[in-house]
Amino acid sequence: MPRAATLSNGRMLVAFDTQGALRDLTFPHVGMENHAHGRSTRLAIVRGEEAVVVGCAGSSVAFHATDDAAEMHFSASLPRLALQVDVRGRLHPNNASLELRVEVRATGGSENRVRVRLLGSFEISESNSLNGVEFLPPSRTLHFFRRRRHILLSGSVGQRAGLDEYQCGHHALPAGSTPADQMLNPSPQRGSTASVGDVEALGGLEIDLSTPDSAACFRIHVAESLGEALTLHADADAEGSTWGRPMRSTASKAERTDFALDPHARRSLTLCLAHCDHTGAIVAAVDSDVLFPGRESYAYCWPRDGAFIADTLGRMGHVDAATRFFQWVAGLERRSGALLQRYHPDGSVASGWMQSLQNGGPVLAVQQDETALVLLKLAQHVQRHGAEQIATPAVRAFVEEGTRFLLTHRGPSGLPRASVNLWEETHAIHAATVAVTVRALEEAHSLEALGAPSALVSSAREAGATMRRAFFDLWHESPTPPRHWFENPDGSPSRHHADHRMDVSLLWMQLEGLLTADDPRAVAIRYAVQERLAVHATFGGYARYEGDEYLRTAECAGHIAGNPWPLAAFMLARAFAEAGDLDAAQAALTRGFVSRSPAGHLPEQHHPWSGAPMGVMPLAWAHAAHLDAEQAIAHARSLRI
DSSP states (O other): OOEEEEEEOSSOEEEEETTSOEEEEEEEETTEEESSTTOOBEEEEEETTEEEETTSTTOEEEEEOOSOTTEEEEEEEEGGGTEEEEEEEEEOSSSSEEEEEEEEEESSOSOOEEEEEEEEEOOGGGOSSSEEEEEETTTTEEEEEETTEEEEEEEEETTEESOSEEEEEETTSSTTOSHHHHTTOOSOOBOOOEEEESEEEEEEEEEETTSTTOOEEEEEEEESSHHHHHHHHHHHHHHOOGGGSOOOOTTSSOSOOSSOOOHHHHHHHHHHHHTBOTTSOBOSOOOGGGGTTTSOOSOSBOHHHHHHHHHHHHHTTOHHHHHHHHHHHHTSOEETTEEOSOBOTTSOBOOOOOOSEETTEEOOOSOHHHHHHHHHHHHHHHHHHOSTTTOOHHHHHHHHHHHHHHHHSBOTTSSBOOEEOTTSOOEEEEHHHHHHHHHHHHTGGGGGGGTOOHHHHHHHHHHHHHHHHHHHHHSOSSSSOOSEEEEOTTSOEEEEEEEOOOBGGGGHHHHTTSSOTTSHHHHHHHHHHHHHSEEOSTTOEEOSBTTOOTTOOGGGTTTSSSOOOHHHHHHHHHHHHHTTOHHHHHHHHHHHTTTOOTTOOOOSEEOTTTOOEESOSSOHHHHHHHHHHHHHHHHHHHHHO
C-alpha cells in the first residue's frame, strides 16, 4: 500500500499508509533499522457497544498535505459510530519521539464516553523473534524491546497521564486471541501485562466528548535503553502537549530559494529533506511494502540518487544537508577508487547485484556514473558555496581516488570501459555515463580547492577533452546517439553492436552540460524523448526507455514504451524549460503529477491504465527532479519578463 505520509527528523523516520496505519518506523538512522517492517500500528475507536478500526470497514480516511518534514495530518469519517476523527502526528525536532494527537467529534448519537485504542505491532530490529512487551504500572506505559532497541508507548488525556487500557499478547495466535482482535471488543481491556516472542500490544485512552480538550494523545519513544526511553517519556510529560505551541523542525523550511514555492513544490522539498539522515546519508525510499515477496527494499543510499538530491537541496538553500552528504560519501568503502552500487545509512556496504564476470572475463562490478556524478555534483557544490565547509582529509582522498578511477577505467579509444547503466540492467558503454564522466573530468579544476593535486586536475581536463572528441566521433550517424554500445574484447565500443532505443537518460547530454540547450543534437534528443517515450494511455506520462519491462503488467505488453515514471516527465520538463519552451515544459510537468497523492507524494512509477502507484512511494529522486523542473521553469519565465 503506498505511503501517504513520511515524517523524519534526521534520526527517526515514520511512514503511514493511505489508511492511516503506521507501517515504517526507522531508528537510529533514516531508513535503518525498520522496527515496523511493514506491520500496522493503527487506531480503533469504541463508542458504546460498537468499534471501528480506522482505515478498515466502516471508515474512510483522507490525508492532508503539510509543509513540515516532521508533521502529518489525516481525518477519518466513522459513520457507523457517528464520529469524525482528526489525527495529527509530529516528530520531536531533536528526539526519537512521535506524538499522535487524536481528536474525536460526534456527528450524532448521545454517548459521550469514547475509547481510543492504539495497537502497537513491531518487528524490532526487523525481526519477529525474541521480542518482548510489558506493561509498566508506575508510568502506565507499554514497553516493547529487543536487545538494545526499546519502544515505549505512552498516553495522556489532558492532565491525566498513563494508558487506561492495556493488553499484551502474540501477533499470530489463533483468531480472536490477539491484541489486534481485542481492538474491536467493546469491553474495557486490562488483560495480560507481558508477552514474549512475536508480540503486539494494545494501549487505550478514554475520553469524554462533552469535556473541552479531551483529545487522546499517544507518544511513541524509541531509544537504546529503557532508561533513555523513560527519560524521553518524562521530558515529554514535563513539556506537555507539543501542539500547544509551535514546534520548530530543523528540516522544515528552506533557508533560501530562487523562486516562490507553491504548495506542491514545498511538499517535494520537505520529502527530500525527510530522506536525509543526520549522518549525511540520503535514502532512496522507505516503503517496506516492496519487501514482499523478495524481502528487499529501497531503504538504501545509492550515491547517484543522493548526488542528485543533494545538488537540488544545495541549490534550494539547504547547503548544510548537501555538504553532509558529500562528506558522508567520502567516508564510504570503494573498489579501485569507485563507489559501489549502494550502502546502508550507517555507511556500511549494502548487498547488490553487479556481476563480476562478463563474457567469461572478470570486470569491475560498479556503475561508473555513480562515481562520476558525485564528483561532478561535488565540483558544482564547491563552485556555488566554496570549499571551506566541505574540505576534509576524507573528501580530499575521495576526490583523488575517484578522479584516478575515471582516468584509468578507460578503453583504447579514450571512452570509459563498460559498466552497468543507471537503470542497473545492462553492462555496456552507456551514452549517459560518458556524458557525466566527461563533465566530471572537465570540472575537476574546481576540486583543486579541496586539495586535488594540480597534476591530477590537468590530466583530468586532458582526458575529458579526449573523451568528448571520442564520443562525438562515435556518435555521428544520427541526430540521437544509441543509448549504449557493447564493448569489444579490447575495451573499445562496437559500432556494430549498439542499442538504439530511446532512453530518457540521454537528456543528461543537455541537463549535465555536455550539450547546450540550443545545440541541434540536444533539440533532437528532447523531441525524440517527447515522441517516443510518451505513454498514450488513460494515465499517461513518459517511460524510462523503449521496451522497459520493469513492473510492466501483462495488459501493457507491446502497447506502450513502459510504465510512466514521474522522474522521466520532470527530466523532460526541465530540458524544455532550459530551452525556453515553456509550453512543452509545463505539459511534461503536468504529466509527472498524474499519480501524485492528495498529500503530495510521488511514486516511482504508476500503472498506465489505472493510475495506481507502482514501485515505492514516495521516491525521493522524483521529488528532487520535480524541484529541478520547477526551478528551471521559474528561471525561464523570469527571462521573459
